[in-house]
Amino acid sequence: xxxxxxxxxxxxxxxxxxxxxxxxxxxxxxxxxxxxxxxxxxxxxxxxxxxxxxxxxxxxxxxxxxxxxxxxxxxxxxxxxxxxxxxxxxxxxxxxxxxxxxxxxxxxxxxxxxxxxxxxxxxxxxxxxxxxxxxxxxxxxxxxxxxxxxxxxxxxxxxxxxxxxxxxxxxxxxxxxxxxxxxxxxxxxxxxxxxxxxxxxxxxxxxxxxxxxxxxxxxxxxxxxxxxxxxxxxxxxxxxxxxxxxxxxxxxxxxxxxxxxxxxxxxxxxxxxxxxxxxxxxxxxxxxxxxxxxxxxxxxxxxxxxxxxxxxxxxxxxxxxxxxxxxxxxxxxxxxxxxxxxxxxxxxxxxxxxxxxxxxxxxxxxxxxxxxxxxxxxx
Amino acid sequence: xxxxxxxxxxxxxxxxxxxxxxxxxxxxxxxxxxxxxxxxxxxxxxxxxxxxxxxxxxxxxxxxxxxxxxxxxxxxxxxxxxxxxxxxxxxxxxxxxxxxxxxxxxxxxxxxxxxxxxxxxxxxxxxxxxxxxxxxxxxxxxxxxxxxxxxxxxxxxxxxxxxxxxxxxxxxxxxxxxxxxxxxxxxxxxxxxxxxxxxxxxxxxxxxxxxxxxxxxxxxxxxxxxxxxxxxxxxxxxxxxxxxxxxxxxxxxxxxxxxxxxxxxxxxxxxxxxxxxxxxxxxxxxxxxxxxxxxxxxxxxxxxxxxxxxxxxxxxxxxxxxxxxxxxxxxxxxxxxxxxxxxxxxxxxxxxxxxxxxxxxxxxxxxxxxxxxxxxxxxxxxxxx
Numbered sequence: 001x002x003x004x005x006x007x008x009x010x011x012x013x014x015x016x017x018x019x020x021x022x023x024x025x026x027x028x029x030x031x032x033x034x035x036x037x038x039x040x041x042x043x044x045x046x047x048x049x050x051x052x053x054x055x056x057x058x059x060x061x062x063x064x065x066x067x068x069x070x071x072x073x074x075x076x077x078x079x080x081x082x083x084x085x086x087x088x089x090x091x092x093x094x095x096x097x098x099x100x101x102x103x104x105x106x107x108x109x110x111x112x113x114x115x116x117x118x119x120x121x122x123x124x125x126x127x128x129x130x131x132x133x134x135x136x137x138x139x140x141x142x143x144x145x146x147x148x149x150x151x152x153x154x155x156x157x158x159x160x161x162x163x164x165x166x167x168x169x170x171x172x173x174x175x176x177x178x179x180x181x182x183x184x185x186x187x188x189x190x191x192x193x194x195x196x197x198x199x200x201x202x203x204x205x206x207x208x209x210x211x212x213x214x215x216x217x218x219x220x221x222x223x224x225x226x227x228x229x230x231x232x233x234x235x236x237x238x239x240x241x242x243x244x245x246x247x248x249x250x251x252x253x254x255x256x257x258x259x260x261x262x263x264x265x266x267x268x269x270x271x272x273x274x275x276x277x278x279x280x281x282x283x284x285x286x287x288x289x290x291x292x293x294x295x296x297x298x299x300x301x302x303x304x305x306x307x308x309x310x311x312x313x314x315x316x317x318x319x320x321x322x323x324x325x326x327x328x329x330x331x332x333x334x335x336x337x338x339x340x341x342x343x344x345x346x347x348x349x350x351x352x353x354x355x356x357x358x359x360x361x362x363x364x365x366x367x368x369x370x371x372x373x374x375x376x377x378x379x
Numbered sequence: 380x381x382x383x384x385x386x387x388x389x390x391x392x393x394x395x396x397x398x399x400x401x402x403x404x405x406x407x408x409x410x411x412x413x414x415x416x417x418x419x420x421x422x423x424x425x426x427x428x429x430x431x432x433x434x435x436x437x438x439x440x441x442x443x444x445x446x447x448x449x450x451x452x453x454x455x456x457x458x459x460x461x462x463x464x465x466x467x468x469x470x471x472x473x474x475x476x477x478x479x480x481x482x483x484x485x486x487x488x489x490x491x492x493x494x495x496x497x498x499x500x501x502x503x504x505x506x507x508x509x510x511x512x513x514x515x516x517x518x519x520x521x522x523x524x525x526x527x528x529x530x531x532x533x534x535x536x537x538x539x540x541x542x543x544x545x546x547x548x549x550x551x552x553x554x555x556x557x558x559x560x561x562x563x564x565x566x567x568x569x570x571x572x573x574x575x576x577x578x579x580x581x582x583x584x585x586x587x588x589x590x591x592x593x594x595x596x597x598x599x600x601x602x603x604x605x606x607x608x609x610x611x612x613x614x615x616x617x618x619x620x621x622x623x624x625x626x627x628x629x630x631x632x633x634x635x636x637x638x639x640x641x642x643x644x645x646x647x648x649x650x651x652x653x654x655x656x657x658x659x660x661x662x663x664x665x666x667x668x669x670x671x672x673x674x675x676x677x678x679x680x681x682x683x684x685x686x687x688x689x690x691x692x693x694x695x696x697x698x699x700x701x702x703x704x705x706x707x708x709x710x711x712x713x714x715x716x717x718x719x720x721x722x723x724x725x726x727x728x729x730x731x732x733x734x735x736x737x738x739x740x741x742x743x744x745x746x747x748x749x750x751x752x753x754x755x756x757x758x759x760x761x762x763x764x
Binding site: 074125250 | 381382433434435439440441444447448452453454456458459460462469473476477479480481482496502503505508509617619621622623637640751753755
């Protein structure tokens, strides 16, 4: 079991389609300043920072250069992860577990509005055989969604149910970009995103940032219930997307297994799961790989009044389908899990939540998968 | 108490301008295979993989995921870093922290770059702030020219002294089978007559652009002792950042606050009082000849303004008191995503006594540095004990 690193604060921006009034460093300043205020920790006490951003999205080589100063890294130790921010969080936890730092600041940012997503995500693909075909993240998501619903024996109505549930949940999340009571017909009739996904089954283009503060066990005591323990972490890597069955999420199964084992927690003990599902089918596939339900149960679970609710509440924040930029989405899941266990989740609070699972993914069709398990309290 | 961590094996490709015979996956595989062979391990023995690369230079996003079969990543925890020139040391330090935390026992660290497939200098022009700096940026050469000019002004170093750095590097490189530029007959005159790129930097004052990869096996104490008879123990690591805008640190090369801070931190942690005497060898990320001399000063090898004197006196030559870059350094090979890790790997080879023709006798303590981004610095101390 791990238990020597805690989260003591988490701040996100509001997620918006285009934050034209803020440059990237101003966006990051907002969450870092907010975090210092929330935790009462001064920048002078923090010597370690791990950030996450993508050069291709920022249109800038070494994208962390624009945020080093606002994360307080002048003459201090910052490292940039070129993957989802949840990977930055796991590395930050390792820095504390190594005994090297008392605090580590974790920040992820992305302004999807500043680029052309279809052109940017094209460069994730094989340069020789695939890029000339015009593949991009949206096309790959459509292909995966089609493969998944056909293998799982469900139809696009199931995807609409996921979208409906999440947009309804997002009504309670003041940070969410898109929310509302959409009818299934409205979701199914929305403009096509990448067949079978409609625009209401895919997260919208979004700008935002997220910051968390990690602390050692020694520092945790001063934060009382606001310190939430990182009980387990797991990560794994899958084959390149054309070398695997896209209806499976084997790397996530492996990552989850590692995290649950470290935490000594089983999936049926999870109160809240925040899943990085930018596309509706991903929530179904990833929830399965996280052990929250079995594929055979899906149809029955989706037919219920609170879809996908066995014991676990899934994406009470609304999740990335309601608007979270890439790179930020997974770290935001950890932030949401933290807010739930610290009882700071406001209107979206799941009463009595003790254990939360946060999930993040990077690469084409989730080739890199990460899981973080949080437990209430700092023991 | 943190776990002790050591480097137990290394593998490199022959760094060169264009590796047209391999793709990125295959390039990585060469280095990984050599590192695993060096440790007598199979990929199944590796718990996790740490990768460093500057993907804009290949025009890629997640090149490591496309290349996953090249490094045996299926089913393994893996994390990818991008911090500019320092990425190889950033990645090494991450592997160090995970091992020190006891999360893994045996890991791979990999740095790679295939610059021939992209346009590095075009990508580097985007490092500047898009409104305030980008219109004035001109890739790595322009950047270093500005910094070198101020250093020349502050220290009075001469083009001849700079040329001596170039000669030392390319002659040392002749002893390194992996180096890109091996120039046994290079002379000071040749360097001083080479093409002017941006005053005061001439072509032979500057590093090349290379394709190449490096891999290292790192392990926690118990494993390290089994895997190597003489592991290179990581005694101390430190990173220090600079301010973003060059205008905020006008004497950036002459006075590198990041380098002074990071090196003083690792010296203190490793009990090094006098770096020139206490270090047996240094592998530094020098990029340009003028930068190497400035770094001598910032790393405390000499007093301020004495960098040129150090090269004149041969203190940093292979036979000198503190050999710097027996490998030939960045001036002799620069596959950027790999370059800083090559510094660490070369320092580890020296400590392990496995540096072949470029071995400095009796190395117990070595310094490796990385340099990149807004003039930020990584520093590591490796030790035989």
